[in-house]
Amino acid sequence: MRAVVYDGPFKVSVKQVQQPKIQHPNDVIVKVTSTAICGSDLHMYEGRTAATPGIVFGHENMGVIQEVGAGVSKLKVGDRVVMPFNVGCGHCQNCEEQKSAFCTEVNPGFAGGAYGYVAMGPYMGGQAQFLRVPFADFNALKLPPGREHESDFVLLADIFPTGWHGVSLSGFQPGESIVVFGGGPVGLMAAYSAVLRGASEVYVVDRIKERLDKAKSIGAIPINFDDGDAVEQIIRRRKGKEVDRAVDAVGYQAVEKGGNTEKPNAVLESLVRVVRPTGGVGIPGLYVPSDPGAPDEAAKKGHLMFPFGKFFEKGLTMGTGQCNVKKYNRYLRDMIISGRAKPSFVVSHEIKLDEAPVAYEKFDKRVEGYTKVVIHPND
Template sequence: MRAVVYEKPFTVSVLEVPKPTILHPDDVIVKGDCSCRWIIDSDLHMYEGRTSAEPGIVFGHENMGIVDEVGGGVTLLKKGDRVVMPFNVACGRCINCEEGRSAFCTVVNPGFVTLMGTYVAMGPYPGGQAEYVRVPFADFNALVLPPGTEHEEDFALLADIFPTGWHGVQLSGFRPGESVVVFGAGPVGLMAAYSAIIRGASNIFVVDRVPERLQKAKEIGATPIDFSASDPVEQILKLRGGKEVDRGVDAVGYQAVTSDGKTEQPNVVLESLIRVVRPTGGLGIPGLYVPNDPGAPDSAAAKGYISFPFGFKLFEKGLSLGTGQCNVKAYNRYLRDLIIAGRAKPSFVVSHNLTLDAAVEAYEKFDKRIDGYTKVLLHP
C-alpha cells in the first residue's frame, strides 16, 4: 500500500510499504477509501527533526475510515462500519482507562503515552497517513459513526483536534461565563477557542502572529491578538481595562517563539499565561512538551527542563494548572453527537483537501505556512 514515510528532517516520501494485517484477535484493519488523514502542527515536530523519530516510520496519528477486516475477538464492530480512532491508543481495561484517563493507559505503554502512529517515541504502531491502518483494542478505540459521507471533515476532527481543544479548556477549570485566553491559533488553539464558545465563555482572546490563523479566530467570535505587534498580555489587559482573564490555555507547547516569530523561547507562553490569568484562576496546557528535544535552544530545554516563575507568580497568585495529553475517549462520543445535532461544526479549520500523493508538497507548505495552510486533509 502507499504511505507517507519519514526519511530525514524536512523530507517525507509517499512509498509502497507492507499492508497491515491482523496480529491479535482484538485488531481491525481500517481502509482509507472514505477516510481522512490529517497533517497538523504535531506532525511538524517530527518532520522538522525535533523528536526521536527514526527514518522509515509511517506518519499519521489522526485516522478515520471504513472497517475492512475484523479480528476474531472483536464483538462491537463489523466490516463496513465507518469509524474514527483516538490518536492515543489504549486498552480500555486498566485502572486509568476505567477512570476515563485513556491517554495514560498503563497496559499499552506504561512509560508514556502511546499514539496511533509511531510518534515522538510514543509507541510501536505504524501511522495512518496510508491506505490502510491496523487498530489494536479496536472495540474500545474505534468510535462508530453514522454510515455515509455526511460530516466527513467534522468527524475526522474527533481523532485529536476537537477533543484536545475541549480538553485544554477542561484542564483550565473553566466555568460558563468566564473569560478565556488561548495562546496559539493552530488547529488545537482554534478548537480550544471554539470549545470555549460552545461552553459559554463571556470573552475569548486568541494569541498568534499568523494572519490567516488570527482571521479564523475572529470569524468564530474570538478577539485576535497579534503578539508580533506588542506584548500580548499588555494588549489583553488594555482591552479589559486592566482586568486579567479567568482561564488560560497553552496550545503552543515547547516550540514557542518570541515576537519575531523565529527565536525560540520554550517558556514564553507559560510566563505570559501566569501574568495574564487572575489570582486563583486556572491554566490548561494541552500544548506538547517533550522529554527530549534535539533542536532545543539551550541544554536544559533539550532535556525537557523549562524555567518559569513558579514561586514568584504561579504560587503567589494561587493558580491551578492542568496538563497532559487529551483523554480522547472521555469526550469523542459526546462531541460526535454535538456534530450530528448541528450544534458543532469544527471543520471550519480545514484549509486544504489533497490526495495522499500530494503529501510531500503539503508538508513543505504547511511547515512554511504557505498559501494559508492551517490544517490539511489527505485522502488516500
C-alpha cells in the same frame, strides 16, 4: 499499500509499504478515508524528536472497517469509524478511569500509545491506505454511514477533543473569560470549544494573519503579538482586568515577537501574567523531556524556567497532559451530528496522498493559508 513515510528532517515521501494484517483477535483493519496532518507531526518532520527514517506518520484517522478479528464483538465490516490518536487497552487502571491517553499496557515503559508517533508504541500511522486498530472495540468510535460530515468527524481523532480538553484543564466555567495562546488547529479548537461552552470573552494570541482571521470568524478576539506584548494588549482591552482562564496550545516551540527566535517558556510566563488570582491554566500544548533543537542546554533536557513564585502568589491552578480523547469524542460526535458544532472550519486543504510531501512543506512554513490539511488516501 501506499503511505506517507518519514525520510529525514524536512523530508517525507509516499512509498509502498507492507499492508497491515490482523495480529490479534481484537484487531480490525480500516480502509482510511480521511487522515489529517497534525502540528505534532511537524515536530518529527523538523527532526526535533528521536524519530528515525521509515516511520509511517498519521495519528488522526478515520475510515471504513474492511476486516475484523475473531474477538471483536461491537464492530463489523462496513462500519464507519474514527480512532482516538491515543491507543488504549480499555482495561488498565487509567483506561478504566477515562485516562486513556495514559494507558499503561499498550506501550510498556511509557504511559500512553499513539499511531505513527515516535516512542508511542509499535502502531503504524494512518497517513496510508489502510490501518490496523488494536483493541478495536475500545478504540474505534462508530459514525453514521456515508461521507456526510467527513471533515468534521476526522477532527474527533485529535484536535477537537484536544481543544475541548485544554479548556477543561483550565477549570473553565460558563460565563468566564479565556485566552488561548496559539492559533493553530488545536488553539482554534480550544477557542471554538470555549465559545460553544459559553465563554463571555475569548482571546486568541498568534502572529499569522490566516489564523487570527479564523479566530475572528468564530467570535474570538484576535491578538497579534507582533503588535506588542500580548498580555499587555489583553489587559489594556479589559481596562486593567486579567482573564479568568488561559490555554497554552503552543508548547515547547514557542517564539518571541517576529517569529524567528524560539523561547520555550514564553507562553508559560504569559499564562501566569494574564490570569487573575485563583484562576486556572490548561496546557495541552506539547512539552517534551528532551529537545535536541532547543536554544539552550537546560531546555534540551526539558528543563524550563517558570515563574513559580508568582504562580504560587496568585493561587493559580494548572492542568497538563495529552487529551483523553475517548472521554469526549462520543459527545462531540453527537454535537456534530445535531448541527451544534462544525469544527471543519479549520480545514484549509483537502488533498490526495501524493500531495502530502508538498503539504507538509507548506504547513511547516505556515504559507498559503495552510492551517489544517486532510488527506484522502484512497481517493
